[in-house]
Amino acid sequence: MKTFCCTLLLLLGCALHRGAEGSRCRGGFHKHGGSCYWFSNIRGTFAEARSICRFLGSDLASITSAAEDVFIRGYATQRGKAKVYYLGGADLGLESSWIWTRNKPFTFTNWGSGQPGNSKNNEHCLALQSSDGYRWHDYNCDFIANFICKM
Numbered sequence: 001m002k003t004f005c006c007t008l009l010l011l012l013g014c015a016l017h018r019g020a021e022g023s024r025c026r027g028g029f030h031k032h033g034g035s036c037y038w039f040s041n042i043r044g045t046f047a048e049a050r051s052i053c054r055f056l057g058s059d060l061a062s063i064t065s066a067a068e069d070v071f072i073r074g075y076a077t078q079r080g081k082a083k084v085y086y087l088g089g090a091d092l093g094l095e096s097s098w099i100w101t102r103n104k105p106f107t108f109t110n111w112g113s114g115q116p117g118n119s120k121n122n123e124h125c126l127a128l129q130s131s132d133g134y135r136w137h138d139y140n141c142d143f144i145a146n147f148i149c150k151m
């Protein structure tokens, strides 16, 4: 009887564990709303950053609401602390026509003052800048920065 009860408890434990799996994020990713975010501990160009996010089964992060912007900037301020984080936004195709990955237009923005500046006509990739409260800045896509993945 004792063995039977132990087995039953074990199975029940397994069932509960499985049930919770869908609401959790994979290792290193942090949950907010319906998405999971990874604040990288490594750096790369915009293209390298996107490649690594995709390797992890995610993509460079988009920000589509004020609530999401507050979460990401808050997390970056309190825990990430990198100087610059790439997001998955760019105006590479057409100057001033900013899109997220898969050609989705920007619907919410939080540019820093004077941004996007397109300095030297060569800043086409979106990043968060710590010295500006992680508000949005355009950067040269070859700049080496941390990045945020989302899935």
Ligand SMILES: [Ca+2]
Pocket: 115, 116, 117, 118, 119, 123, 137, 138, 139
């Ligand atoms: Ca800029």
